[in-house]
Amino acid sequence: MTSIKIGIIREGKTPPDRRSPFSPQQCAQLQRQYPGLKFIVQPSEIRCYKNNEFESEGILIQEDLSAAEIIFGVKEVPIEKLLYNKHFFFFSHTHKFQEYNRPLLQAAVKKQIQLTDYECLTFEDGRRILGFGRFAGLIGAYLAMKAWGAKHQTFQLPLPQECSGLENMFHQLKDNVNFGQPIKIYITGRGRVAKGIREILSLLNIAEVDAKSFAEKTFEETVFTNLDTNAYYQHQEAQPFTTSALTKNPEQFRSTFTEVAQHADIIITGHFYDSKWPKLIEQAQRTAYQRLKVLADISCDIADPIPFTLRPSTLADPFYDVDPESLEEKPAFSAGSLTVMAVDNLPGALPKDASEDFGKSIATDIIPLLLKSDEARLIDKASICKDGKLNAPFQYLQGWLNK
Template identity: 40%
Template sequence: MEKFKIGVLREEKSPPDKRVPLTPLICSELIRQYPNVEIVVQPSKIRCYSDDEYTSFGIPLQEDLNDCDILMGVKEVPVEKLIAKKKYFFFSHTIKKQPHNKKLIKGLIEKKIQMIDYETLTDKHNNRIIGFGRYAGIVGAYNGILGYGLKYDLFRLKPANQCRDRAEMEEELKRAKLPNIKIAITGGGRVANGAIETLSTLKIRKVTSDEFIMATFREPVYCQLNPRDYVERPNDHNFDLNDFFTHPEHFVSKFPPFTKVTDLYISTHYWDPRSPKMFSKKDMKADNFRMSVIADVTCDIDGSVPTTIRASTIAQPFYGYNIKTEKEDLPFTQDTICIMAVDNLPCELPRNASDDFGKDLSERVLPFVFGNDKDKTIKRASICKDGKLTHNYEYLSDYAYT
């Protein structure tokens, strides 16, 4: 039986990320389940699970990971820290030719590393099988409600990153007393489902898109809008999902009517740059434009939500968008829309997010690493191997080799 030694990397990127790919409990369960697997952890002072928590579960600390077969982290590994001819798992942020990681992709190729990016792990139908999206939605919706409370001086909640875990955050959330506002969520995947989990804590009622537009309520409500609800073909006003995925440029937004009745907008949908923006700057200048707080969980800068002019931070999650000047302003004044655009939301609840991610990793990915990869999951997800880009990622040639 082939033996595998896994090294859990210390996060070296700045600002530091407290998340881990494998929690102490999940490490111990993997060792029990797979007798041929050994796991060691690089010591770290910043991760959300302490060194002592790992050793208490029988997982040894090891500084030098050269004898490991597989190295697992969360964020990008500094090029000078890469160990040649190893198998790495982390978010490389290279598949969109991100300029700041050009040096990284070159290093991975030069050191003949097999790079398996969590973002590229998919099933045979091309659906992603792992990610932190659920917790981005959970925290993003919480931040949206927190921002609404601050905007109208209704209540003050402890920021999620100051809560020990999700249980404490949800206890905090129960202190929020929302008026009869309308909350719109766009998207139907993990991120959207995470946002809905947070709204469910407050027992906010879900209504249909027609009810949302037409009716008034005596309580806060939300509606979930999927692509057929917010885009259409301009010539026949119809919607075809396959056509939208393949040719999003053929569609126009039909979201503007929702901007006239929505108080809090939570954006959780995937956006293709060829897709239409949800609404325009002209829409915002209309007298009946109502949205006053926008939690842009997907955080595409100048993307589907035109008020997202920059990412915000965990320390300062809110900024204002001044409709008149079209520039950044203070977040909680009368003339501005309060924008929440934190681009690393799961880091606010690192223990919960890591546990959720680690379970998916151990159940949906590692069996293919330790056993028969009959669906070629690992092969499909490998960006480079043996000193060259793999077939699926040859489109990165100009980025990686020049």
């Protein structure tokens, strides 16, 4: 192969994110695997890997990334750090008309950047190639357990970032979680996030039941049910459900979410939600949730599908309480109210574990496309802009971009 340099940019978003797209060992392994490949890593005092960890693996640490043709980050790159005529990979949060990042996309177009968004990278069958979803599910479910223990004073768990790693977090759960009574846990979604949630519930030996039993029966053990979009959206005229029909004609559907969810003690969300779809919980339905004690809203769509999610929370301070009737915010673990967890950067709690998992996927599924062959044009299809204009699959953003 021809010589190519890949840069790893220092994360610059506030609050700081300690994750990295690659571990030092992964960089070294890729350099051995592809002799023409060289990494340049921008030094960072916050990254979960120390600068000398990269250097000890023979990786160049250097402030200037201008020699790199391709630059990998994790979160949005600050506009002033975008380099002209480079190929950037990061989560840009622009392809869904995210208003707060429109200036970022405008700058990427102006600077002739090819911006490939991790979230848009899919295999030919439509499955996402990359994501931190599993870790969002793992940590979100862990925090749901922590919230229950704190609210009921039945057990204590450290914050996930206080654990030495994923295995230690698992041990904390197995050693400490005791609900003190049989409870019902409702989870949404079927993707990576939901799989992470289910991994935690499996670790705790919590049994799965069907939605009808969940709503109608009393159990002598803690149970959960797992529903996806087709289970809690119903066509007004009882026509068969398809996601494409819901997206195209959302006004023809209604949410049946509350029919089952109102019977839950804990709700943990891992679903995808489109703002055009009907709300999962209408304002008038919120009084039905008298039983609900903990909402771990990993999906974190603020005040839209679920009215109890008033604002994002943080890893340092992950919980707040809400009065389900007045929607007044209260201090965490207040009597008679609902505890909400709405951290929007959950994988950052275990940055090394999350980074290694993410980097493994990039090394396996993306680097060969960059360095060898991408006949299916997977990277091009995930590139929001290039050559000073929006790329073909993202032309729908043009009017919004021009505002």
